Amino acid sequence: MRVHxxxxxxxxxxxxxxxxxxxxxxxxxxxxxxxxxxxxxxxVIGPVLVPGPGLSVRPGLALLKxxxxxxxxxxxxxxxxxxxxxxxxxxxxxxx
Amino acid sequence: xxxxxxxxxxTDGSIERRxxxxxxxxxxxxxxxxxxxxxxxxxxxxxDPLSPEAPLLFGTGTLAGxxxxxxxxxxxxxxxxxxxxxxxxNVGSHAAPELRxxxxxxxIFQGKAPHPVYLWIDDGExxxxxARGLWGLDTRTADRRIKEELGxxxxxxxxxxPAGENLVVFASIxxxxxxxxxxxxxxxVMGSKNLKGIAVRGTGDVTVxxxxxxxxxxLAARRAIREDEYCWTRSFEFGTAQGIIGGNEAGTLPxxxxxxxxxxxxxxxxxxxxxxxxxxxxxxxxxxxHCGRFSRVKSGPYAGTFTAGPEYETxxxxxxxxxxxxxxxxxxxxxxxxxxxxxTISAGSLISFAMECYERGVLTAKxxxxxxxxxxxxxxxxxxLEKMARREGLGDLLANGSxxxxxxxxxxxxxxxxxxxxxxxxxxxxxxxxxxxxxxxxNPRGPDHLTTECLAEFGYTPEVKRLAEEITxxxxxxxxxxxxxxxxxxxxxxxxxxxxDCLGIxxxxxxxxxxxxxxxxxxxxxTAATGIPLSADEARRIGERIITLERAFNLREGLxxxxxxxxxxRMVSEGSxxxxxxxxxxxPEKLDGMLRExxxxxxxxxxxxxxxxxxxxxxxxDSTVKxxxxxx
Numbered sequence: 001m002r003v004h005x006x007x008x009x010x011x012x013x014x015x016x017x018x019x020x021x022x023x024x025x026x027x028x029x030x031x032x033x034x035x036x037x038x039x040x041x042x043x044v045i046g047p048v049l050v051p052g053p054g055l056s057v058r059p060g061l062a063l064l065k066x067x068x069x070x071x072x073x074x075x076x077x078x079x080x081x082x083x084x085x086x087x088x089x090x091x092x093x094x095x096x
Numbered sequence: 097x098x099x100x101x102x103x104x105x106x107t108d109g110s111i112e113r114r115x116x117x118x119x120x121x122x123x124x125x126x127x128x129x130x131x132x133x134x135x136x137x138x139x140x141x142x143x144d145p146l147s148p149e150a151p152l153l154f155g156t157g158t159l160a161g162x163x164x165x166x167x168x169x170x171x172x173x174x175x176x177x178x179x180x181x182x183x184x185x186n187v188g189s190h191a192a193p194e195l196r197x198x199x200x201x202x203x204i205f206q207g208k209a210p211h212p213v214y215l216w217i218d219d220g221e222x223x224x225x226x227a228r229g230l231w232g233l234d235t236r237t238a239d240r241r242i243k244e245e246l247g248x249x250x251x252x253x254x255x256x257x258p259a260g261e262n263l264v265v266f267a268s269i270x271x272x273x274x275x276x277x278x279x280x281x282x283x284x285v286m287g288s289k290n291l292k293g294i295a296v297r298g299t300g301d302v303t304v305x306x307x308x309x310x311x312x313x314x315l316a317a318r319r320a321i322r323e324d325e326y327c328w329t330r331s332f333e334f335g336t337a338q339g340i341i342g343g344n345e346a347g348t349l350p351x352x353x354x355x356x357x358x359x360x361x362x363x364x365x366x367x368x369x370x371x372x373x374x375x376x377x378x379x380x381x382x383x384x385x386h387c388g389r390f391s392r393v394k395s396g397p398y399a400g401t402f403t404a405g406p407e408y409e410t411x412x413x414x415x416x417x418x419x420x421x422x423x424x425x426x427x428x429x430x431x432x433x434x435x436x437x438x439x440t441i442s443a444g445s446l447i448s449f450a451m452e453c454y455e456r457g458v459l460t461a462k463x464x465x466x467x468x469x470x471x472x473x474x475x476x477x478x479x480x481l482e483k484m485a486r487r488e489g490l491g492d493l494l495a496n497g498s499x500x501x502x503x504x505x506x507x508x509x510x511x512x513x514x515x516x517x518x519x520x521x522x523x524x525x526x527x528x529x530x531x532x533x534x535x536x537x538x539n540p541r542g543p544d545h546l547t548t549e550c551l552a553e554f555g556y557t558p559e560v561k562r563l564a565e566e567i568t569x570x571x572x573x574x575x576x577x578x579x580x581x582x583x584x585x586x587x588x589x590x591x592x593x594x595x596x597d598c599l600g601i602x603x604x605x606x607x608x609x610x611x612x613x614x615x616x617x618x619x620x621x622x623t624a625a626t627g628i629p630l631s632a633d634e635a636r637r638i639g640e641r642i643i644t645l646e647r648a649f650n651l652r653e654g655l656x657x658x659x660x661x662x663x664x665x666r667m668v669s670e671g672s673x674x675x676x677x678x679x680x681x682x683x684p685e686k687l688d689g690m691l692r693e694x695x696x697x698x699x700x701x702x703x704x705x706x707x708x709x710x711x712x713x714x715x716x717x718d719s720t721v722k723x724x725x726x727x728x
Contacts, residue, residue, distance in 0.1 A: 008341050011372060017363070059326070060330075060556055060557050064346055066676075066677075067347040067676065072555055088345040091338060091556075092342065092557070
C-alpha cells in the first residue's frame with residue numbers, strides 16, 4: 001500500500017518541501033515507515049530522530065497521521081497505517 | 097515601589113496624582129488585577145462604553161521596567177464597544193517601562209476632551225496638549241510629528257489611528273506604532289474621548305524592595321528560559337508564526353472563514369518562510385525570547401512595505417482565512433492595520449466574513465462598492481481595510497463588527513460571522529482542541545487565546561505532557577478531542593495567565609516555556625520587588641479572584657450563562673472537512689458538559705454560572721460584588 005509522508009521540521013524542508021510517497025507492506029506501522037526512510041533518505045529523516053541506534057522521535061516534534069498526533073496515542077510508533085494515509089512530521093509548539 | 101496613579105479628567109483637563117494603595121496591590125498584584133478592580137468600582141451597569149463616563153485604564157505590570165524576564169507589558173482595560181462587556185487587552189513594546197521610568201504606574205482616563213488632545217508625560221511634568229493637528233493621521237505619522245514637536249526622538253508613544261477616531265469597534269491602541277492592545281475596540285474608547293495618544297519620556301529608576309533577592313530570582317528565571325533550548329530557538333528564529341505549519345498539517349488552520357482548515361502552499365505563511373524572506377527578530381523590553389518580527393518587502397507590488405510582524409494571528413486572519421498565501425500582501429495588510437489602528441484578527445475576520453457573504457450571494461458588486469470579494473483577492477482586501485478604518489461604503493457596515501454586520505445583512509449570514517459575544521474568534525479552530533473551546537467560551541472578552549492558551553493540551557514535549565497530566569489528573573489531558581480533564585486544564589491556565597498579566601510578564605512565557613515561569617518564582621519576584629509577602633498558593637488564589645471579578649463585571653450587565661459562555665455558531669454546529677474527516681468533534685452538549693464541570697470546580701452555581709456567595713467570600717470579594725451579581 002502507499003502512504004504519503006511530509007517532513008516539515010527544518011526550515012529547508014518547510015520552504016523547499018520534502019514529501020515522499022512510500023510503498024509499504026499491508027500491515028505497516030509508523031515504525032516501518034521510519035525504517036524505510038532511514039534506509040532511503042537518511043539525511044532527510046535525521047532531524048526527526050534522536051541520534052543513536054534506536055528509532056525515537058526528537059522531543060518537541062509531533063507526528064500527525066491524517067492530522068492527529070499519534071505520538072500521544074497508546075500505540076505510539078506502532079500505530080498501524082492504511083492505504084492513502086498522510087503522515088506529517090512537524091514541530092509541536094504553536095500559536096501566539 | 098508602590099508607585100503612582102494618574103487620574104486624568106479629560107472634560108475639565110484636571111490631573112490628579114494618587115499613590116498606589118498597598119492593600120490594593122496586595123489583593124490584586126498590579127496591572128490587569130488592579131485595572132479590573134478599578135474598572136469595577138468606576139463603572140455602572142448599562143454604561144455606554146463610548147460615553148464620557150466610561151473609564152479607560154492603563155496599568156503597567158508590577159515588574160515592568162525591571163530585570164524580570166519578559167516583563168515590559170501593560171494592560172489596557174475598559175468596557176468593550178464590540179461586546180458591551182469587560183475588556184482587558186495587553187500590550188508589549190517599551191511603553192510600560194518608560195511610564196514607570198517617568199514615575200507612573202497607572203493612567204485612568206475619564207470624561208471627554210472638548211477637542212483632540214494627547215497626554216504628554218515628561219518625567220514629573222504632565223500636561224494635555226492640543227492634538228487637532230494630529231487628528232486623522234495614521235499612527236506612524238502621528239508618532240513622528242509628536243517627536244518633532246517635542247524635540248525628542250526617544251519619546252515613547254501610545255496612539256490611536258483613524259480607526260479609533262472613527263469609533264471602529266475593533267480599533268486598537270498602538271504602542272510604539274506597531275505593538276497593539278488589539279482586541280475588543282479599546283482604540284474606539286480612546287477615540288470617543290478625543291484622546292489621540294500618550295507621549296512619555298522617563299529618565300528615572302524603578303526601585304525594588306530587596307535588590308539582591310530580586311536579582312537572584314529574576315536572573316534564575318531568565319536563565320531557565322534561556323536554557324530551554326527548544327523554546328528559545330523556535331521563538332527567536334520563527335516567532336509566533338512557528339505554529340502555521342502545525343495548524344495547516346492538523347487541518348485546523350482557518351481557511352476561507354473557517355469553512356475548512358488547510359490551505360495549499362500554506363508554508364508561505366509559516367514563520368520559517370517569513371523569516372527567510374522578509375523578517376528579522378525584534379524584542380519587547382526585557383524579553384528573553386524575542387518572538388517579535390520586523391518585516392520589509394523589497395520587491396513586487398508591495399515593495400516598500402515595512403512593519404512589525406506578521407504574527408501567527410495576522411498571517412492566518414489576513415492570509416489563509418481570506419484564502420491567500422501571498423506573504424507580501426499579508427505583510428502589507430498587517431502594516432495597514434497597524435498604522436490605521438485596527439486589530440488584525442478582527443479586521444481579517446471581517447474581510448473573510450464579507451468574502452463568504454460574497455461567495456453566497458448575500459453581498460454583490462452592487463453592495464460592495466464594486467469590489468470583487470472573491471477569496472484571495474488581496475487588492476480588494478487593501479481597499480476594504482482602508483474603507484473600514486474610515487467608515488466608507490461597505491467599510492462602514494463592517495466597522496461595527498461581524499455580529500452587527502450580520503444582523504443588518506441577514507439571509508443566514510449570522511452563521512458565517514465567526515464571533516461570540518461580539519468578538520471575532522482568534523485563529524484557532526476550536527473544533528480540534530477542547531481546552532481552547534472551553535477557554536474561548538468562558539473568556540469574558542470573547543473567544544480568543546490571550547486570556548487562556550492551553551498549549552499543554554498538545555503535550556509537545558514529555559515534560560509538558562507530564563505537566564498536563566499533573567494539572568488534570570488524567571492521561572486524557574493531551575487527547576485534544578476528549579473533554580476529559582479540560583476544565584482543570586483551563587482553570588490552571590486562567591490563573592497563571594492572570595498572575596502573569598498582573599506582573600507585566602508576557603503570557604507566552606508561561607506556555608512556550610512551561611514551568612520556567614511559575615507561581616513560585618512569580619510570587620518570589622513580586623515579594624522581592626514590593627516587599628509584600630506573597631506565596632505561590634496565594635498568588636494562584638489572587639488569579640482566581642481576578643477571573644471571578646472579571647466574570648462578575650459581565651454578570652452585573654445582566655447576561656445569563658447561556659449568553660456569556662458561548663462559541664461561534666459554526667464551531668458547534670458544523671464539522672470541519674479537514675478535521676477527522678468532517679466528524680462533529682464539538683457539539684453544544686459536549687461544550688455544556690465541560691462548562692458544568694468547570695462551574696463545579698470553581699464553585700459557581702451549576703445552573704446559572706454565578707459564583708456562590710461562599711466562593712466570593714473565600715476569594716475576598718466584597719459585598720458590592722455579591723450584591724451586584726445576585727450571588728446566593
